[in-house]
Amino acid sequence: MLTADKKSYTIHPTDYKRAIARGADFYIRFSNFTLDVEGALAKSIRRYLEHYDLNYIKNEIINIVKELANNAVKANVKRIYFKRKNMDIGKIEDYRAAMETFKDEIYTAGNADYFDQLEKSNLTVRVSFKTTDNFLFINVINNVPLLEQELSRINARIKKAYKYKDISEAFEEALDDSEGAGLGLIMALMIFKNMGMPADSFRIYRKNKLTIAAIAIPQTMEKIRSRIKIAEEILREIEEIPASPENIIRIQKLCVNPDPSIRELAKAISMDPGITTAILKLANSAGYISLKRTETIEDTVKVIGIKGINALLLAAGVREVVDQRYKRSESAWLDSYKRASYAQKMAIQLNRTRVSCFTYLAALLADIGYIAMLSLKPELFRKLQEIAGFKGIGNSDLLEEISLGLSHSTLGGMILKKWNFNDSLIQTVEYHERPHRAPKNLKQIIYLVYLADCMVEIDKGRFRYESIDEDVTDYFNLSDKQSLKLLHNILRKAHEQESGA
Numbered sequence: 001m002l003t004a005d006k007k008s009y010t011i012h013p014t015d016y017k018r019a020i021a022r023g024a025d026f027y028i029r030f031s032n033f034t035l036d037v038e039g040a041l042a043k044s045i046r047r048y049l050e051h052y053d054l055n056y057i058k059n060e061i062i063n064i065v066k067e068l069a070n071n072a073v074k075a076n077v078k079r080i081y082f083k084r085k086n087m088d089i090g091k092i093e094d095y096r097a098a099m100e101t102f103k104d105e106i107y108t109a110g111n112a113d114y115f116d117q118l119e120k121s122n123l124t125v126r127v128s129f130k131t132t133d134n135f136l137f138i139n140v141i142n143n144v145p146l147l148e149q150e151l152s153r154i155n156a157r158i159k160k161a162y163k164y165k166d167i168s169e170a171f172e173e174a175l176d177d178s179e180g181a182g183l184g185l186i187m188a189l190m191i192f193k194n195m196g197m198p199a200d201s202f203r204i205y206r207k208n209k210l211t212i213a214a215i216a217i218p219q220t221m222e223k224i225r226s227r228i229k230i231a232e233e234i235l236r237e238i239e240e241i242p243a244s245p246e247n248i249i250r251i252q253k254l255c256v257n258p259d260p261s262i263r264e265l266a267k268a269i270s271m272d273p274g275i276t277t278a279i280l281k282l283a284n285s286a287g288y289i290s291l292k293r294t295e296t297i298e299d300t301v302k303v304i305g306i307k308g309i310n311a312l313l314l315a316a317g318v319r320e321v322v323d324q325r326y327k328r329s330e331s332a333w334l335d336s337y338k339r340a341s342y343a344q345k346m347a348i349q350l351n352r353t354r355v356s357c358f359t360y361l362a363a364l365l366a367d368i369g370y371i372a373m374l375s376l377k378p379e380l381f382r383k384l385q386e387i388a389g390f391k392g393i394g395n396s397d398l399l400e401e402i403s404l405g406l407s408h409s410t411l412g413g414m415i416l417k418k419w420n421f422n423d424s425l426i427q428t429v430e431y432h433e434r435p436h437r438a439p440k441n442l443k444q445i446i447y448l449v450y451l452a453d454c455m456v457e458i459d460k461g462r463f464r465y466e467s468i469d470e471d472v473t474d475y476f477n478l479s480d481k482q483s484l485k486l487l488h489n490i491l492r493k494a495h496e497q498e499s500g501a
Contacts, residue, residue: 045058
């Protein structure tokens with residue numbers, strides 16, 4: 001159970017970073033899966049994998065280890081549950097009877113007593129890290145052995161996991177499971193398949209009085225992003241998406257002219273009433289920063305400049321194509337405008353005014369793949385979001401990759417590539433939810449878009465400050481939660497004031 005308790009783990013040796021640098025073993029031990037423990041695991045795994053140049057899989061491994069650690073704690077709670085019920089966990093009749101009510105009593109009812117008792121017991125979980133010449137081993141160990149029926153159930157789930165093509169197929173079955181652990185294990189295995197990991201890289205077994213969930217990561221692992229076939233509908237959609245409208249291409253050419261005439265540019269824009277309306281609306285929106293409200297295109301060009309016009313032009317053109325092709329998603333666009341507002345304001349605060357227009361555009365278009373995917377496979381996409389909420393996952397990118405072979409961020413990059421947008425914009429959209437993969441030359445902009453996106457998700461109650469990538473918070477000196485909340489509140493209030501909310 002995830003709780004906001006005091007520090008509730010031990011790490012040995014204490015200086016685990018030095019242990020990693022020396023190639024020495026280390027471990028984290030805990031009784032309960034608290035926010036402290038979650039943070040310690042994430043930091044340790046990031047540092048461990050980055051040391052071996054395997055940081056490109058760190059988010060996936062973190063999610064798997066968190067799931068396994070949660071399951072290990074759950075197994076220990078089960079022992080306390082049986083003891084308090086005065087039932088014998090080794091007897092099949094007692095096991096079946098007790099498990100009928102286990103999930104409801106422990107989790108649905110939020111019975112914290114069982115988890116409090118864990119702290120007083122000798123039941124612990126240890127996540128150990130060991131390095132050999134060929135492999136990195138991460139083992140999740142709890143000090144109670146699996147029962148035969150538990151091991152059989154796990155092996156059955158492992159077999160099923162390799163048959164599922166779509167994680168949503170497993171969702172209903174997991175919800176019906178009396179222990180509530182089925183989906184997490186299946187997710188872990190599907191992530192392994194999607195990463196291109198060998199089949200024997202993951203196993204769960206008994207050893208003496210221990211249960212061990214073992215992950216073996218080859219040090220020579222090739223950087224294969226996915227071996228799951230991308231859904232045919234998605235690929236076909238990329239091919240069928242129309243090119244950027246001719247009128248926008250024509251106006252863009254004027255923008256790149258080394259000495260464009262403001263009047264000439266304004267005239268070209270004004271020839272298209274739809275684009276004129278869209279640009280004026282964007283320029284005067286709460287999201288876009290300008291010195292004063294503008295009433296004409298010529299005034300707008302004067303106030304926000306050629307770069308600003310080019311950014312708004314691209315944004316208006318994308319929305320025109322998207323709204324014509326896909327079911328309108330006004331709420332997604334409202335989120336996009338807020339994200340753009342937050343990102344641009346932070347860029348200006350960092351004295352990055354020269355790239356603030358680009359940052360605004362990148363943040364505005366960051367979820368273009370989300371809008372397309374939601375329209376193409378609405379039932380599946382809603383199911384993935386439901387699973388993400390059920391499992392407490394910050395965003396559904398990981399589940400999208402498992403089920404569709406790519407995330408909505410990757411799809412967004414593919415769409416922008418189809419429209420011949422520049423590589424910087426494409427990469428910012430592709431990596432905005434995986435900032436640790438940001439190219440060095442785009443790191444700050446991607447971090448800004450990522451942070452703005454996190455804040456929008458927090459506003460909607462779908463994310464929390466503790467889950468924000470620590471590389472990003474460290475980069476902006478926002479490691480202290482209060483400083484982060486203060487910045488967020490300032491941005492939110494400014495946006496609400498500008499939008500009249």
